[in-house]
Amino acid sequence: MNSRNWVRLFLSTLLVGGLTTGVIGFLLKWADYKDLFLNFEIIEILSVLFWLFGVGLIFSVISQMGFFAYLTVHRFGLGIFKSASLWNFAQIILILFVLFDLAYFRFQLFANEGDTFISYILLALYVLIVGLIVAFIKRKDTNKGAFIPALFFMIVVTVIEWFPALRVNQEDWLLLMLFPLQVCNAYQLIMLPRFTQTKKS
Template sequence: MTSRAWIKFFITTLLVGGVATGVIGFVVRWDEFSHLFTNFDALEILSVLFWLFGVGLIFSIISQMGFFAYLTVHRFGLGIFKSHQLWNAVQIVLVLFVLFDLVYFRYKAFADAGDSILPYLGLAGFVLIAGVVIAALKVSTTNKHAFVPALFFMVVVTTIEWVPVLRVNEESWLWLMVLPLIICNAYQLLVLPKYNAESARQRERLEAKKSSV
C-alpha cells in the first residue's frame, strides 16, 4: 500500500470508529444520557458526543494496530505451515479456543454462585455470529479461501483487542467497545482490496510519469 493510500485508509477508519462510538455510546448508555435529551441540554449533549467520538478514535487505533498485526501474523503463519489448508486448520482451532476462553474463564472469574452461564455464552455467540457474517461478506467480494482468515481476524483479534474491558467486566463498556471494534475491523477487512487497487493505480501513474521523462 502506498503512503497516500495508507493515510486515507487510516483517516477513514478513524472516522468510522469515532462516529460509530458516538452513536453506539448514546444507545448502550441511554440510562445515563437520556436526561440530556429529556431536558435537551444541547451543550452537554455535544460535550458527551465529543467525548464518545474521542473514545472511538482510541478504539479505532486499537483496531488498526490489531489489523496490521494480523496481516503480519497471517504471512508468518503461511510461512511456517507452508499450506493454506494447514494454516486454516490452525486458525479454526484458535477460534474455538478463544471462544471457549471467552465463556469459561469469564464465567469462572465474574459469575456468582448460581448465576447462569447463558449471558456469557450469548456474548461469545454474538462475536461468532458477527465474525461469520463479515467473513461471508469477505468471501462474496474476494474468494472462498478468505473465509477462515476473515473469521479468525473477526473473532480472535477482536477478542484480543477487547481484553482491557473484558477484564473490567462492566456491561455498558463491554458493548461500547466491542461494537465499534467489530465495525472498524469489518471496515478494514472489507475495504482493504479497494485501497490495494488504488495503490496499484498510483504506482502505475508514477511509473508512467517516470517513463515519459
C-alpha cells in the same frame, strides 16, 4: 498499498470508530442522556459526544494495530505451515479455543452467585455470528480462501483487542468497546481491497 491509500484507510477508520462509539455510547446510556435531548441541552450533548468520539478514536487505533499485526502474523503463518490449508486448520483450532475461553473462563472468573452459564455462552455466540457474517461478506467480495482468515480476524483478533474491557468486566465498557471494534475491524477487512485497488479473483 501506497502511503496515500494507507492514510485514507487510517483516517476513514478513525472516523468510523469515533462515530460508532458516539452512537453506541448514547444508546447504552440512553436512560441517562435522554433528558439532555428532551431539554435541548446542546452544550452538554456535544461535550458527551466529544468525549465518546475521543474514546472511539482510541478504539479505532487499537483496531488498526490489531489489523496490521494480523496481516503480518498471517504471512508468518503461511510461511511456517507452508500450506494455506494447514494454516487455516491452525486458525480454526485457535478460533474454537478463544470462543471456549470467552465463555468458560469468563464464567469461572466473574460469575456471581445465581449467574447462569447461558449469558456467557450468548456473548461468545454473538461474537461468532458477527464473525461469520463478515467472513461470508469477505468471501463473496474476494474469494473463498479469504473466509477462514476473515473469521479468525473477526473473532481471535477482536477478542485480543477487547481484552482491556474483558479484564474489567463491566457491562457498559464491554459493549462500548466491543461494538466499535467489530465495526472498525469489519470496515478494514472489507475496505482494504478497495483501498489497494485489487480486483476480485
